[in-house]
Amino acid sequence: MGNDFAAMLTARNVSSALTDIDSSMLMPEDVRLEILSRLPVKSLMRLRCICKSWYALIENPKFISKHLENFNDDNAYLIISYQVYDDAGHDNLTCLFKDKTLADISYENIHRPILRTLLGPYDGIFCLCDDSLIFLWNPATKECRTLPNYSNFLPTCATFLYENAIFGLDHTSGDYKVVFICELWNEQIEAPYEHSHVAIYTSTTDSWRVSKGNVEWIPYDFKSHFKSTHLNGVFYWLVSRDDGDHSNIMLSFHISDEEFREIERPRIPYSSHESLGLFNNCVSLLHFDKSSHCIDIWLMSDMNWIQQFAIGPFLGVMSPRGIWKNNAVLMESDNGTLLLYDLIVEEVRDLGRFTRGTLGTAILTYCYKEKIRLLLQVMSKCLVGATINHVLSF
Template identity: 30%
Template sequence: MLSNIDQNLPEDVMNKLLSRLPVKSLLRFKCVCRYWYTLIKNPDLISKHFNQENNNGRLLVHHYISDIDRYAIALFPDETLAGIPPLHENLDHLQIPECMGDVVGPIDGMFLVYTWYSDGDRMALWNPAMREFRRLNVLEPIFPPNFHAVVNVVGFGLDPLTRDYKIIWIRDFYEAIVDESGDDIDYPYYVVAIYTLINDGNRYGILSFDMRLEEFREIEVPANTEYIWGSLSLYNGSIGLFFSQTDLTLECIIDIWVMEEEGCWIKLVTVRPFPEFSRPCGFWKEKELLFESRMNNLVLFNHETHEIRNLEMYGCGSFLGLWAVCYKESLVSLEIEGPDHPEPKWRFLSLFNDSIGLFLCQTGVILHSTIDIWVIEEEGCWTKLITTNPFPEVFLPHGFWKEELLFDSQTNELVLYNHEIHEMRNLEICGCGNALGPRILCP
């Protein structure tokens, strides 16, 4: 049947049909046949899918769940932010470390994740729709012992000419030199996001970095020496500015500006949000603004009707705990093709719908494992089915059951695991502590 479909439908029609489907469905369809796999991996389809009209931006929120003392990601299903509850994902299911600091982006549906407190990998790329997380090797600059880093700013962008993704890392160091009196004297050094708001004490400005020319330049902001604080955000693909003449602890009057072209600003609106306002989190559509309240919950504020709606998302008192962005799904893959890279700690073969399935893991099975599951379409041609982080007690995989996974837990119990909804079910069958315990076959 598939061969007849392939022969009867032109490739441009297939591309049009596939480009309108969500990423979750397309990842499944890659396993249907080699022809579909090739189409879905094609850069033209990836671009067409991302720019498709029905791939509307949805609100993605990083928030804190106090009941389990964990951070999570929530993706709202549509633009109304009402009705159907958002999909919540734990960070370990998305392969994101709990200690991440800045999250920059998205660019083509990808984020740059920067970890402040790390002795190893500090940066990674993350595609939530593909559920892929790729660590980046970052070379630390070598400085004398009396040099200390005090500020780290990261930027992530796309070179419009070469289509290369680029990362900017701005680090602020100071050198501690002891004077004759024995006191430390600090001398600052600026080591050379894309857009970052700067304040030299007397005025505000925007420091911009041109990804194509790789040059810094400063953009002037609306002139007003009485602004106490400012914040940058995106507004329909343009730069938006929140400016206030009062401190955040007072009842704020906020001027909101949008840059139409470089250095040319128009005041969008002046708002007085609400008494419990804490800080702006960004824009949502044309008339609505996102704020964090002093109770650390995310609220939607309509600056025309002055309606306030609690989105039931909470932070934890830190500006890194609660943030929200407009996110579009992307098929851009962060993976290096082939199941042999990098070298896994262990492998396990099984059958998946009459094809060979391969479980690969980069950690020991006694650790909280992240498992890559690959399926062979034809000899030497592999496609990654899913990357999953099943549950802390996983010991050994046993194979597939329909679209679910079978594992042996560390207490030697056979469990059925649904990697989409992260549901685990104990089948009440036990082993005896070795790999020859429970055996499962699909006749």
């Protein structure tokens, strides 16, 4: 049964069929699971309210895994987040492109509970940061989980300069973890701390701690959010050292062993106009040469780098912003326009201008696959004292 047929089954159509007949008598459980696992999350959230048996089925880990299998990269949406700067200040905005194929480039604004830093997603869950407050947010299920206050873990006289975070599942322990990395200002001496501060949240303890290797400070700068990606439980960043050395520094973090490792970049000149992404299940580096206006796409395989594409020149492009579904490159122009370059037909499309005023913008792009995974399930081992807020969503 294909996804096209399943998409035609709305929550209202399915629920009306159960008005007089119990669902368990209507069809075998395996058939029911197959049909429901192909429905969008918004419909499933309504169907949970029909009866206890359907509620139990949709929250069953087997069903969630089946739903994850059916909603792969082909079912991903494009979400963008950007800050618009003007003379009055700046706004943090988030938009969802409603057509998964991007044939229709109309989009709608997404209300999110915190307007500061948006990071992720991992299995359909975003991480939101607002100084010492950190949240996990699933737009599809309208849930937002507030983590314990991080400020209690900071040194005295410290305030935030910049924050970054990752969220993922440790498949070895089955524990969900948040790794929070921040640059701090020392108010006592009125100067920044020498290194970035690191702490790890684990769902089993519902608390913060240092890493297994007792790493609390690392000498790296993590300022750019589009210079990161993750694959198979390993997170990657393009970083610079605190001493200003920009050359050949790429950092990985294994969420199971909680170790940071430096790995070698491609042997190409450093450029501030780079981004990381995934291409054909490989970590990819998009390198923009401002002198030639071309983008080189490198893939990492077995810790070796291979140049896969050389595209361009692109006049008026400021920087690459990521890979879209293995066949296109997202780019930001000098005037805040989001561009899509199709690697197959070699054409550029304009997806819209995301700017206002004269001071510009910075666009972050996300390949978002909505998931039925509930934060209540993710944090099931630490529900006592947990705060679950329901927020508006698309």
